[in-house]
Amino acid sequence: MKVLSVTSEIYPLIKTGGLADVAGALPLALAGLGIETRTIIPGYPAIMKAVDGHAEKVHTFAELFGERATLYAAKCEGLDLLVLDIPALFGRFGNPYNSATGEGYSDNWRRFGALSKAAAEVAAGVLPGWEPDLVHCHDWQAAMTPVYMRFSDVPEKPSILTIHNIAFQGTFGPDIFPWLGLPAHAMAVDGVEYFGNVGFLKGGLQTAWAVTTVSPTYAREIQTPQYGMGLEGLIAARAHTVHGIVNGIDTDVWNPTTDQSLASRYTPSRLRLREPNRQVLSERFGLDDDTSPIFCVVSRLTWQKGMDLLAEAIGPLVAMGGKLAVLGTGDHHLEEAFRNAVRLYPGRVGTIIGYDETLSHIQQAGADAIVIPSRFEPCGLTQLYGLRYGCVPVVARTGGLADTIIDANPAALDVKVATGIQFSPVETWSLVHALRRAINLYNDKKAWMHMQKQGMKSDVSWKSSAKLYADLYSSLFV
Numbered sequence: 001m002k003v004l005s006v007t008s009e010i011y012p013l014i015k016t017g018g019l020a021d022v023a024g025a026l027p028l029a030l031a032g033l034g035i036e037t038r039t040i041i042p043g044y045p046a047i048m049k050a051v052d053g054h055a056e057k058v059h060t061f062a063e064l065f066g067e068r069a070t071l072y073a074a075k076c077e078g079l080d081l082l083v084l085d086i087p088a089l090f091g092r093f094g095n096p097y098n099s100a101t102g103e104g105y106s107d108n109w110r111r112f113g114a115l116s117k118a119a120a121e122v123a124a125g126v127l128p129g130w131e132p133d134l135v136h137c138h139d140w141q142a143a144m145t146p147v148y149m150r151f152s153d154v155p156e157k158p159s160i161l162t163i164h165n166i167a168f169q170g171t172f173g174p175d176i177f178p179w180l181g182l183p184a185h186a187m188a189v190d191g192v193e194y195f196g197n198v199g200f201l202k203g204g205l206q207t208a209w210a211v212t213t214v215s216p217t218y219a220r221e222i223q224t225p226q227y228g229m230g231l232e233g234l235i236a237a238r239a240h241t242v243h244g245i246v247n248g249i250d251t252d253v254w255n256p257t258t259d260q261s262l263a264s265r266y267t268p269s270r271l272r273l274r275e276p277n278r279q280v281l282s283e284r285f286g287l288d289d290d291t292s293p294i295f296c297v298v299s300r301l302t303w304q305k306g307m308d309l310l311a312e313a314i315g316p317l318v319a320m321g322g323k324l325a326v327l328g329t330g331d332h333h334l335e336e337a338f339r340n341a342v343r344l345y346p347g348r349v350g351t352i353i354g355y356d357e358t359l360s361h362i363q364q365a366g367a368d369a370i371v372i373p374s375r376f377e378p379c380g381l382t383q384l385y386g387l388r389y390g391c392v393p394v395v396a397r398t399g400g401l402a403d404t405i406i407d408a409n410p411a412a413l414d415v416k417v418a419t420g421i422q423f424s425p426v427e428t429w430s431l432v433h434a435l436r437r438a439i440n441l442y443n444d445k446k447a448w449m450h451m452q453k454q455g456m457k458s459d460v461s462w463k464s465s466a467k468l469y470a471d472l473y474s475s476l477f478v
């Protein structure tokens with residue numbers, strides 16, 4: 001089967017978050033099941049640089065959203081890419097969505113409208129010698145693809161839209177509609193119309209043949225007003241086509257026995273070898289060199305991720321003897337709160353504001369636990385990295401966090417199946433209680449080691465989830 005994947009970021013070429021990890025890893029996992037994936041991606045400077053010298057021009061669009069566009073094919077990092085080069089839209093350095101001030105680009109509707117339109121044309125067969133059987137779109141930036149497929153003259157191909165984060169919906173004023181190149185009747189409830197505006201994600205949810213999200217619990221949650229962010233009615237109405245498939249991780253990139261980012265590599269039976277990583281981590285974050293537990297964070301510093309709750313829990317955490325190493329970027333007031341905590345609790349809290357892939361590996365290998373107090377979490381990847389690295393996850397009981405971590409309740413501890421700590425409701429007092437439970441368990445060396453080992457045994461690979469995607473793909477042809 002031939003699949004066209006449509007995405008606005010892909011690991012290792014351009015990444016702002018978990019979407020890139022999934023868009024990069026899933027094609028490799030599906031290849032093992034006989035599914036050939038080509039990924040269409042905007043030609044940002046980072047992508048153009050990566051394919052420079054080995055890209056082949058395969059198509060020219062005379063006009064796409066007022067611009068001339070070129071599609072290049074290139075193999076890169078094991079990925080089979082179709083790069084959409086439109087310098088006026090994508091030739092911007094830095095974050096793919098926002099300007100240097102952190103604001104979304106005002107022409108994002110043109111940029112990702114163009115990506116979706118180009119993808120729909122590839123689906124319709126404009127490339128010489130290659131036509132996909134199915135189109136798999138990721139998030140709002142790709143969500144107009146099935147809309148263009150639905151409202152075109154060419155027979156529609158099966159399509160899947162995966163929601164990685166429903167908080168980002170790509171909603172724009174109605175004045176953009178005439179520029180989208182869609183027939184007038186597409187501005188209706190069974191098209192892109194969304195409370196009088198144009199909704200990219202809404203249009204995709206309406207038109208894709210199947211909708212997936214990245215865990216079964218989140219698939220249920222987004223059908224409720226608490227989590228659906230306005231789209232719950234539409235998603236619930238399409239419940240029979242909504243599937244929750246938990247993300248896997250690239251177990252070659254995330255492998256503590258071979259990871260070259262680490263000061264020391266280790267296996268479940270040689271957990272002592274984590275110690276040099278712990279030391280590197282302590283030095284990098286300016287933490288006291290003692291045996292008290294280190295909790296880490298690798299995250300966007302936002303409300304979604306519950307980082308305000310963690311900021312409030314720092315005092316109690318330090319009072320209970322814990323240390324905290326925070327790596328992240330995000331809301332300025334939260335960045336400031338974590339910087340302040342370093343001043344208040346020197347040696348107990350370390351904060352690095354920034355994005356650092358290598359350091360994120362060192363954290364998982366050196367910290368004792370990773371804290372993920374998300375208010376909502378479609379799947380979450382950092383708890384999966386934590387499991388793989390023996391860094392015990394302390395997580396909010398929501399979305400994929402609820403599906404992937406086995407809470408250390410007395411029964412689970414008794415039969416040694418616990419892999420982390422869950423807490424609910426997602427409030428500061430409850431998080432503090434979870435941190436206390438973690439510290440108590442950490443002080444019981446045997447129980448803690450069992451949890452680390454049990455986590456490291458968990459199957460966090462793409463194997464079973466890739467099979468679920470393959471089955472879903474096949475089901476759309478019957």
Ligand SMILES: Nc1ncnc2c1ncn2[C@@H]1O[C@H](COP(=O)(O)OP(=O)(O)O[C@H]2O[C@H](CO)[C@@H](O)[C@H](O)[C@H]2O)[C@@H](O)[C@H]1O
Nearest residue numbers: 017018019164299328354355356357360377378379380381
């Ligand atoms: N400062 C930093 N330095 C280095 N690395 C950093 C970093 N901050 C974050 N990262 C990395 O970025 C990725 C974040 O992935 P997540 O799944 O945690 O959340 P995100 O909200 O981006 O993804 C959305 O999509 C994914 C994929 O489906 C879902 O798992 C998730 O629930 C959903 O919100 C991880 O690989 C993490 O290690």
